[in-house]
Every structure is written in structure tokens, then in C-alpha cells.
Amino acid sequence: MQLRGPVEWALHCCAVLAGLAPDRYLPTRDLADFHGVPKEYLSKALQALSQAGIVEGTLGPAGGYRLTRAPDRITFLDVVEAVEGRAPTFVCTNIRRNFPCLTATEKSQCTEARPCAVARVMWQADRAWRDSLRSVRLSDLLKTLSTDLSPGLQRRAAAWLDEHS
Amino acid sequence: MQLRGPVEWALHCCAVLAGLAPDRYLPTRDLADFHGVPKEYLSKALQALSQAGIVEGTLGPAGGYRLTRAPDRITFLDVVEAVEGRAPTFVCTNIRRNFPCLTATEKSQCTEARPCAVARVMWQADRAWRDSLRSVRLSDLLKTLSTDLSPGLQRRAAAWLDEHS
DNA sequence: TCATTACGGATATACGGTATCCTTAAGGAT
DNA sequence: ATCCTTAAGGATACCGTATATCCGTAATGA
Numbered sequence: 001m002q003l004r005g006p007v008e009w010a011l012h013c014c015a016v017l018a019g020l021a022p023d024r025y026l027p028t029r030d031l032a033d034f035h036g037v038p039k040e041y042l043s044k045a046l047q048a049l050s051q052a053g054i055v056e057g058t059l060g061p062a063g064g065y066r067l068t069r070a071p072d073r074i075t076f077l078d079v080v081e082a083v084e085g086r087a088p089t090f091v092c093t094n095i096r097r098n099f100p101c102l103t104a105t106e107k108s109q110c111t112e113a114r115p116c117a118v119a120r121v122m123w124q125a126d127r128a129w130r131d132s133l134r135s136v137r138l139s140d141l142l143k144t145l146s147t148d149l150s151p152g153l154q155r156r157a158a159a160w161l162d163e164h165s
Numbered sequence: 166m167q168l169r170g171p172v173e174w175a176l177h178c179c180a181v182l183a184g185l186a187p188d189r190y191l192p193t194r195d196l197a198d199f200h201g202v203p204k205e206y207l208s209k210a211l212q213a214l215s216q217a218g219i220v221e222g223t224l225g226p227a228g229g230y231r232l233t234r235a236p237d238r239i240t241f242l243d244v245v246e247a248v249e250g251r252a253p254t255f256v257c258t259n260i261r262r263n264f265p266c267l268t269a270t271e272k273s274q275c276t277e278a279r280p281c282a283v284a285r286v287m288w289q290a291d292r293a294w295r296d297s298l299r300s301v302r303l304s305d306l307l308k309t310l311s312t313d314l315s316p317g318l319q320r321r322a323a324a325w326l327d328e329h330s
Numbered sequence: 331t332c333a334t335t336a337c338g339g340a341t342a343t344a345c346g347g348t349a350t351c352c353t354t355a356a357g358g359a360t
Numbered sequence: 361a362t363c364c365t366t367a368a369g370g371a372t373a374c375c376g377t378a379t380a381t382c383c384g385t386a387a388t389g390a
Contacts, residue, residue, distance in 0.1 A: 004347070005258065011283045012260055027366065036263025041349055047368065060357030061365045076286055093170065095177055098201025101321040117309040118176045121241055125297035132290035144282040156266040169378070192335065206380050212337065225388025226334045 006045040009037050010083045011076065013046065015145065017055065018071035018138045020161065025057075027064035030164045045083050052082030071138035077130055079138075089129070090122035171210040174202050175248045176241065178211065180310065182220065183236035183303045185326065190222075192229035195329045210248050217247030236303035242295055244303075254294070255287035 013031050020026060028046055032039035046065055049055045054074060055065045067074065096102075097110045110116070115123070146154065178196050185191060193211055197204035211230055214220045219239060220230045232239065261267075262275045275281070280288070311319065 006348095008255075008258060008260060008283065011287075015283070029366085034263075034265060035260050036265075037260070038349065040351075043367080044349095044369090050367085057367050058357075059355075059366050059368090061359065063357070063366045065367085076290070090173075093173060095173060095200050095202070098199075099322065100199060100201075101318070101325045106315070106318060117306055117313055118173065118180070120309075121298075121301045121306065122176075124301075125241075125294050128297035129290050129294035132293035133286075136286045136289075141282055141286065144285075148282055150271070153266070153271060157264065160266045171379095194335085203380065205382075208336080209338095209380095215336085222336050223388075224335050224337090224386075226390060228335045228388070230336085 004084075005037070006041070006048075007080055007083050009035060009042055010045045010049055010079050011141075013042070013065075014049070014054070014067070014074065014079055014138055015141055016161070017065060017067050018074075018142050019145075019158070020066070022070075023066070025062060025064035025066050026161065030064070030161065033164070034160070048083045049079065052078070054078055054082055067138075071142055074138045075134045076136045076138075076141075077133035080133055088123060089126050090119065092116060092119035092122075169249075170202070171206070171213075172245055172248050174200060174207055175210045175214055175244050176306075178207070178230075179214070179219070179232070179239065179244055179303055180306050181326070182230060182232050183239075183307050184310075184323070185231070187235075188231070190227065190229035190231050191326065195229070195326065198329070199325070213248045214244065217243065219243055219247055232303075236307055239303045240299045241301045241303075241306075242298035245298055253288060254291050255284065257281060257284035257287075 012035055016031065016034065017026060028039055028043050031046070032042045035042075046055065046057070050057050050065070053068055056068050057063070057065050092115060094110055094112075094116070096116050097107055102110075149157075177200055181196065181199065182191060193204055193208050196211070197207045200207075211220065211222070215222050215230070218233055221233050222228065222230050257280060259275055259277075259281070261281050262272055267275075314322075
């Protein structure tokens, strides 16, 4: 069970976009160069963010992506689910239906409406994971970064992004 | 990001073993038949449980697997980590090191000892997931099953397992 | 001695993640 | 009006891992 590269890229891209002026668009090319990841592949993740309504893209020169709303209204869960999908981490294959000692009635009662005890526990953990991700917003990440990163680095990063507008 | 079949099988197998008499061994063959899953492949999951010290196997006729300790001393997390591994769900590729505006000093400071802000949030969610799994024991699962399943089904399941001793 | 069983290595197969390329359409600059 | 830039998304190739099976070995009890 593992989150893949695009999720990490998407989160870092959102952090960059959140630090920009609200009306500014940043193209895929710059986001890819800034993070050192393949542009064409990163583009897929950004498209997923766009479809989820987290960012919006605009065409033509000076085009690119920007956030659709303020960083305090975008959670980690929004980004993760946009790229990774909303499917639960645990899939119940309804293994109960295979029990050799089931009557036809009991077998028919093994439905998604009555999830099995194992699945309920696993889904509870899934909810705890999502709740944790939902509790952190991009604005929180920005605040953390502003103390984690030296002022010099912050200035240089902003300058680099300005040059490539 | 998805948990795979063997995890589900392992949990259900542990539930069965937990319901057995403490000194009784149940072979892979019966566990596979009872759950309707491929025996050879299930064997891999059981071996993982064995290596993790959750179950122990014994050879020869009347051999098989049994739990190494009481069901109230085995958590869901024990089982999940035994089969799925202990690797964190989010892997930080240290994307920071790719920033084009880093000095050599700053780049060298991007070490695992100082994880990046994004990874910290993802790992916090990972901990919430594991904490939730750790809070449920096999004994809790047994109790749930005893109320979920009809007395008749419980009796028939026990009888089926007895026949195949 | 023999049947049974866990254990682990080797292997085959299928699927999904990874990555790239290309075409299309749209918007801005000249 | 024309050209360049860019998002958008379809098609495709590659590779790694999950899935699944088979076999040999060793140990155990009947």
C-alpha cells in the first residue's frame, strides 16, 4: 500500500501556487522545472487537480495554473483524493460469501448494505486517515514552510518563480 | 493506494484461528477451503504471519497453524503490518533537493533527519491510520462476530471446522 | 516407513503505474 | 489576421509489482 510520485508532486505544486499572487498563472513547464520532475507526467496530475476543481488552467501565453480558492479552503485530503482517487484503501471482496456452511438466505444477506466486521474496522482506520488529512490546509503548510525555510531561500524561490513568468 | 487480497485473507484467517480451541492447529488447506481462496497463495500470507510471530505452524499430520498468543494480545495492525509490511504509506522522495535555487549547504541539509513539511503531514495521517488499527484487537472482532452472526451459522461454522480437523 | 504438512525458492502471467509523444483547441501577443 | 504558447487529453510503450502456481525440502506424527 503506497502513495505514488504524482501525489507528492501535486502537494508541492499546490504549495507553490498557494504562495503566488492570487491572480497569477504558473505553467506546467515552470512547475516541472522547479521540482525537477517530468513535465508531461506532472501534467496528468495537474489535470486531475483541475478536474477536481482545486486548480484552474488557462491557455495561451502567460497561461498556466492557479488555485481556484484561498489556501485555507483547500485541505491535504482534497489534493490527495483528486490525484489518487476516492476509492477506500481497503476493498472488501465479501469473502463471507465463500463460507461453505452458508444457507442460500445467509449468502444473499452478504451485501454491501451489511458490510462484514473486518471491513468495518478497516474502513474506520481509513476514515481516521482521511480525517487527519482533512484537518490540514494548504494555509497551514504555507505557515510551516515560512518558518522551516530560511528567509534567503524563500526570497530566492520567489525570485526564481518571478523570472519564469 | 490499496490493500490487497492477502491482507483480507489474513484477517479472516486470524478470526477463525482465534475462535478455535487454543491448542488446536488448523492446516492451510482448511483455511483456504473455508474462505474459498487459492491455497498456495494464501500460504504466503500465513507464512508472513508466522514470521511476524502472530501464528506458529507445525509440521506433519494434524499440523497447521495456531495463534501464538491470546486474541486480546493481537491487534489489527499486527496482522496488517505482518502481511503488508511496515513501510509508510507515503514515501518522501526528497523533492526539495531538486529546487533550482538551493545553495550547496541547503541541499545538504535536505536529509531524512529533517523531513520536509509535506512528508510530516502525510506521516501524521499514516500514524492516525495505524493508531486506529492498533486500537482494535482480534478479541474485539470475535465479540462483534458473535453478535453479527446468527447462532445457527456460528454452530455450523464450528462444526465444519471440526469435521476438517 | 509413509502420508501429511509447513516452508521457501523459482517461475509464469497479468495488471497497473510510469513515462513519453502527439493532436487539438484556445487564448494572448504581435 | 497570424503566430506562438499553453492546457487538455488520447494513444502508446515500458517496466515493475502484484497475483498465482508449482515444486523440492524438511519435519512430524501415525
